[in-house]
Amino acid sequence: MRDSQARTTYLKDYRPPPFTIETTDLEFNLYEDHVLVVAKLLFKPNDGSDEPAPNALTLHGHELELRRLLIDGKNLESDQFFKDDDSITIPGLSGLLEKPQQQFIVEIHTRIEPQKNTALEGLYKSKKIFCTQCEAEGFRRITYYLDRPDVMSRFTTTIKAERQKYPVLLSNGNNIGSGIDEKNPDRHWVTWEDPFKKPCYLFALVAGDLESLDDTFVTCSGQKVKLQIFVEEKDLDKCDHAMLSLKNAMAWDEEVYGREYDLEVYMIVAVDDFNMGAMENKGLNIFNTSCVLANPSTTSDSAFQRVEGVVAHEYFHNWSGNRVTCRDWFQLSLKEGFTVFRDSEFSADMGSRTVKRVEDVNFLKTVQFAEDAGPMAHSVRPDSYMEISNFYTVTVYEKGAEVVRMLSLILGQENFRKGTNLYFNRHDGQAVTTEDFVKAMEDASGIDLSQFRRWYSQAGTPVLNIIGNYEAGKKQYSLKVQQSCPDTPGQNNKLPFSIPLRMGLLNKNGIELPLRLKDEKVAESTDRVLTVNQETQQFVFLDVPERPVPSLLRSFSAPVRLDFDYSREDLYFLMVHDSDGFNRWNAAQLLASDIIRELQNCAASNSLQIVPPILINAYSGVLDAVLKPNELDKAMIAHLLLLPSEGSLIEQVEIANVDSIFSAREFIANALAKELEDRFAAVFEANSSDNPFKTDSGSIAQRALKNLALAYLVRIGSDYWVECCFRQFEEATNMTDQMAALRCLVNSDSKLAIDLANASLKAFYDKWKDEPLVVDQWFMVQASCQREGTLSQVKELLQHEAFEIRNPNKVLSLIRTFCGQNYIGFHHASGEGYEFLADRVLEIDTFNPQIAARLLAPLTRWKKFDPKRQSMMQTQLRRIKAETNLSKDVFEVVDKSTIN
Numbered sequence: 001m002r003d004s005q006a007r008t009t010y011l012k013d014y015r016p017p018p019f020t021i022e023t024t025d026l027e028f029n030l031y032e033d034h035v036l037v038v039a040k041l042l043f044k045p046n047d048g049s050d051e052p053a054p055n056a057l058t059l060h061g062h063e064l065e066l067r068r069l070l071i072d073g074k075n076l077e078s079d080q081f082f083k084d085d086d087s088i089t090i091p092g093l094s095g096l097l098e099k100p101q102q103q104f105i106v107e108i109h110t111r112i113e114p115q116k117n118t119a120l121e122g123l124y125k126s127k128k129i130f131c132t133q134c135e136a137e138g139f140r141r142i143t144y145y146l147d148r149p150d151v152m153s154r155f156t157t158t159i160k161a162e163r164q165k166y167p168v169l170l171s172n173g174n175n176i177g178s179g180i181d182e183k184n185p186d187r188h189w190v191t192w193e194d195p196f197k198k199p200c201y202l203f204a205l206v207a208g209d210l211e212s213l214d215d216t217f218v219t220c221s222g223q224k225v226k227l228q229i230f231v232e233e234k235d236l237d238k239c240d241h242a243m244l245s246l247k248n249a250m251a252w253d254e255e256v257y258g259r260e261y262d263l264e265v266y267m268i269v270a271v272d273d274f275n276m277g278a279m280e281n282k283g284l285n286i287f288n289t290s291c292v293l294a295n296p297s298t299t300s301d302s303a304f305q306r307v308e309g310v311v312a313h314e315y316f317h318n319w320s321g322n323r324v325t326c327r328d329w330f331q332l333s334l335k336e337g338f339t340v341f342r343d344s345e346f347s348a349d350m351g352s353r354t355v356k357r358v359e360d361v362n363f364l365k366t367v368q369f370a371e372d373a374g375p376m377a378h379s380v381r382p383d384s385y386m387e388i389s390n391f392y393t394v395t396v397y398e399k400g401a402e403v404v405r406m407l408s409l410i411l412g413q414e415n416f417r418k419g420t421n422l423y424f425n426r427h428d429g430q431a432v433t434t435e436d437f438v439k440a441m442e443d444a445s446g447i448d449l450s451q452f453r454r455w456y457s458q459a460g461t462p463v464l465n466i467i468g469n470y471e472a473g474k475k476q477y478s479l480k481v482q483q484s485c486p487d488t489p490g491q492n493n494k495l496p497f498s499i500p501l502r503m504g505l506l507n508k509n510g511i512e513l514p515l516r517l518k519d520e521k522v523a524e525s526t527d528r529v530l531t532v533n534q535e536t537q538q539f540v541f542l543d544v545p546e547r548p549v550p551s552l553l554r555s556f557s558a559p560v561r562l563d564f565d566y567s568r569e570d571l572y573f574l575m576v577h578d579s580d581g582f583n584r585w586n587a588a589q590l591l592a593s594d595i596i597r598e599l600q601n602c603a604a605s606n607s608l609q610i611v612p613p614i615l616i617n618a619y620s621g622v623l624d625a626v627l628k629p630n631e632l633d634k635a636m637i638a639h640l641l642l643l644p645s646e647g648s649l650i651e652q653v654e655i656a657n658v659d660s661i662f663s664a665r666e667f668i669a670n671a672l673a674k675e676l677e678d679r680f681a682a683v684f685e686a687n688s689s690d691n692p693f694k695t696d697s698g699s700i701a702q703r704a705l706k707n708l709a710l711a712y713l714v715r716i717g718s719d720y721w722v723e724c725c726f727r728q729f730e731e732a733t734n735m736t737d738q739m740a741a742l743r744c745l746v747n748s749d750s751k752l753a754i755d756l757a758n759a760s761l762k763a764f765y766d767k768w769k770d771e772p773l774v775v776d777q778w779f780m781v782q783a784s785c786q787r788e789g790t791l792s793q794v795k796e797l798l799q800h801e802a803f804e805i806r807n808p809n810k811v812l813s814l815i816r817t818f819c820g821q822n823y824i825g826f827h828h829a830s831g832e833g834y835e836f837l838a839d840r841v842l843e844i845d846t847f848n849p850q851i852a853a854r855l856l857a858p859l860t861r862w863k864k865f866d867p868k869r870q871s872m873m874q875t876q877l878r879r880i881k882a883e884t885n886l887s888k889d890v891f892e893v894v895d896k897s898t899i900n
């Protein structure tokens, strides 16, 4: 048995570092089969530590070949220090120093082999480009160091390499010198100096044959900043959108948060092999190509929006993450939750606010709620971890963002801005905690946030159970609110949260009623935020002339499950009348979910399945609205007409029957298509214009609506619509339309579509095989195919010439799409899907533990399924756990997910 306790790091064990590193001088000599690194580190005992500096120095280091080690210029012999797999310790420090208890210099010479680094952490090679990924603990794979975020140092970096192969040499900060190697004129060097102190996880280095798209931005105080996006030459025509997004983000952060950029240059580099989306290294962001490159012919609209969001996210980190950073990794949400909130508000301002909210919440409710209900559930600020890479989760990011969003709602716009100003000013240049963030909000606003802090420490999704009661005689309407939160691993019996519940009341004509609570003299408004902070509470509204329909949790004002017994008529009513766009969408989802559940029951009892007229009326009403100009935001309509996803339907029930959810959902979608064919056809025609391609939110919405109508029409199965779809596939001038048509063909059961799908997939690959990001989409569309036999298709694709198991984008496109999004395929009753995933995890864990651990998520959701599937999923988890050489990453997930 392996001891999971011994591998665990606890928040309660945090101690300040014994030493600080004032300056970090790095020299890299890059060669084809290895790299020599010389680090000169100026150490000082840490004044901020309560304990005296110890007489030993321990540094982190992993997979390094140590060549030389010097202290204050004196070479250490091998008996003067000891090494293990993860560190080096120099005992008897005072005897080695010129001036004990004062500053000293440690010089470390290491040799590394980035070419063989398949984990993609530290310094590695992506095709011909040297690049780095140091968050969270990658820097220790470059040299020995105090690899922890509360050690902030001034970095100077010199890179030396062959001129021809690596004309571009980049690191953080400003370029302060360059030249030709005097002894070897084939080689050149560049020196970079970062004037800002930073933890080593923000270090970056890039060397390669790259071209750049250049631009400038003038900051609010008049500083000229050079902006550069570095890519391979063939991708230069795909950088405009990222550049525009960057400039918009810089301007937005000045206006909304008063944050100005602080270096002479801001650089983005795109690489193919990258475990994450992108990384905010100071002044030198490194991006997965999928989050930079965008061009109408190769990139779909959702990917355009993703590029905008990720570019902004990494830019915003310059303040929320870099200038003010995390004290330790338990505080990860300090930078991620806050920055996700910032980027989502930016995207809301650039496009449609309601649609952005719908997309974010849909993701949160499907993926984060599932995490909260599973074995890996943890609070926004976790208490412990075995492998920190496993905590880059939707809870830390997305739920963390929801927590900041609630703060902004509770404080109000003005106080929230005061709070962020105070936070940035008070902690500039420091490594701090989520507590410091909340404290700044409290100090700036004067609002007591003691109870609110539980959002950071208590895991799980709170449930709000609300009962409405109207008393006609008193003209009173009351809401009885009960809150609870399920137990999660290691946390039982949670205390009440402080939950902002935004709401309104509608009369039978859809008019919003003024809201006057008992003990109030006058009604404040028709939309307000109630504070729910006890286990049970009652809110009584006065002067309510008739039984109202309550609109609750508007804009999803808190990340909770809401339980209110709405009738179908109420939901239909809210879908049509609610002034809150988010709640109109939510009502549509609840209505459709309820009907899907009814159909599942009908199927189970072998009774006749009929789609109730209320749903058909609701959909036809929305479709009629589209055809009237300016009636509703088109992007919003496309969302209103989407049935709840299988993932969200699975999340809504205790034990999910995947097959019956799938069949009921299909049954309804097909019935809607047949009933409303004329209207879908009219919407399709009305939005199929030949306007020049644009990526503004109006044009994106128009394409979304057209392709949604097409998807319904192809369901009818008539040759007419299948041919129409095929025509769109062939004639499309942009990837959004082409991919939408391909997806319809691949998922249709019509005989004609099946023939056309195979030919189209082949034609598509032949056309795009030189564009890796398009090939990723091609893998995805096949992996998400809901027809029988997809798993064998996926297995065959593993052998395809374009599939590379070492490239994270390919693995995620094919394997994660199948296992994480194709519910009917992955959860096939044979259990083959589970075995397939376990095989791939074991294979990938031998060279890239981070990706292997991330792939495991669908197996950890075993609790949601029937006993037979549960047992098959457990069998695979146990099979993985039995493997002897598992990485820490995979071990932690299987250890927490298996029951004995």
Ligand SMILES: [Zn+2]
Pocket (backbone or CB within 6 Å): 313, 317, 335, 336, 339
């Ligand atoms: Zn981030």
